[in-house]
Amino acid sequence: MxxxxxxxxxxxxxxxxxxxxxxxxxxxxxxxxxxxxxxxxxxxxxxxxxxxxxxxxxxxxxxxxxxxxxxxxxxxxxxxxxxxxxxxxxxxxxxxxxxxxxxxxxxxxxxxxxxTWHSREAAAVEPAREWLAGRTIRSVQVTWKEDVRVWHPGQAWIWKAGGLGVFDPGINALSIITRILPQPLVLKDAELHFPSNCETPIAAELTLQGPGGLPVRAEFDFRQTGPQSWDIDIETDDGRLLLSKGGSVMHVDGKQTVSAPDREYANLYARFAPLVRERRLDVDLAAFRLVADAFMCGRRSVVDPFIE
Structure with a gap:
């Protein structure tokens, strides 16, 4: 071929x-x-x-x-x-x-x-989905905090309308939880923090709700320095699951069960080839809809200006 x-x-x-x-x-x-x-x-x-x-x-x-x-x-x-x-x-x-x-x-x-949602291709995402499938989820805490100056240096577009701001990385976390948690997830509350000189937020806190009232809380922040945080902490009726390092590492009750090198984009291109040859679509907008809801319904506060 x-x-x-x-x-x-x-x-x-x-x-x-x-x-x-x-x-x-x-x-x-x-x-x-x-x-x-x-x-x-x-x-x-x-x-x-x-x-x-x-x-x-x-x-x-x-x-x-x-x-x-x-x-x-x-x-x-x-x-x-x-x-x-x-x-x-x-x-x-x-x-x-x-x-x-x-x-x-x-x-x-x-x-x-x-x-594409590259974070869904992280090594621990599918194992986490399988582990959660047979358990009752009690709570979910998402902590996605990174230094924008390290990961988006000089990228002014991210601060312009349509650039998403902190939701550019935050949507990665949302793409994971909309894959591994029961659906649907709906937005119940959001607060978005906009630098006084920017059109998109530098930080945000979301409260989501899943089936049966499942509480899901997420914190996104572009102002993190030092160690970066890309974690999803899930309490169930049968133990605690922690996804860390953007979904590449998984711990169950403190014991590491999955850790693998980054193949996220390699996996995306592996998936795209059969879509091309079979002329098929793969468009899941669950994470994107949650971001749109946050912009539509979230409270807005003004914070210090962002200086590169």
Whole structure:
């Protein structure tokens, strides 16, 4: 079977750190070219935009969008109009309605559309889901705190409307809990903290509720220094489960049961290949809907300005 002819759109930090190495290690793909308004990839044809790229390389079958969420919809729509399969970085768009439009278009054209959630591919997520399946969950505490200056240096887009702010990492936690916990989860309360010079929050606290009144509390913060916290602590009727390091490590009652190297993006590309060949969609918006609800219903407070 010949490799899928693929292009990357948006050549920023996440593309270089994760997408390029994952593609290079996967024989199901051949990276034909990249499109990015400000960056080029040595040894690979590089173009300023997707229109030029697809005009020069009609052989491209699929595109992987690593651009910022504010511009993702127009680029994805253009790719689908050109009958190209589309893989979307998280979040899949700036609004729910944008993604709904892409779903309709992909279905009409029988093209693959993959809204990716890389944190769901962390090593301990599926083992955690299996362990929880036979137990009664009593409470869930999510603590997702990191230093924005380390993980998003110089990325002004994250502070602009549509950039999500602290929900850019926070949605990773929500993507995990919407995979491993009983559904549906609904937002009961939220407080969002906006720097006085930013359009998106730097911190947030959410209270969610699951079936039977299951309490789920989440704290997100971009101001963490020192050790970073990406933890999900779950109390059940039969012990305590702790997911740490973004879902790559699992402890049950203090004993480590899962720990594995990062293969999140490698797993995403492994999943995208059959979607392309079978012309199928994989679009789960449960985590994205919770973020949208928080922006719609959450209380807002103003905090100190963010200085890079």
């Amino acid at each position: 010949s490799p899928i002819q693929l292009a990357i759109i948006g050549l920023g930090k996440i593309a270089r750190d994760q997408h390029l190495p994952s593609l290079a290690a996967n024989p199901n793909y051949h990276l034909v070219a990249v499109a990015s308004p400000h960056n080029k990839l040595d040894g690979t044809p590089s173009y300023p935009n997707i229109e030029t790229l697809l005009r020069e390389h009609p052989e491209i079958e699929a595109v992987s969008l690593c651009c910022t969420p504010q511009v993702r919809y127009e680029i994805a729509r253009y790719a689908l109009e050109q009958n190209k399969h589309v893989m979307l970085e998280k979040p899949p768009g700036a609004t729910l309605n944008e993604v709904a439009g892409l779903v309709d278009m992909a279905q009409q054209r029988q093209l693959a559309l993959f809204a």
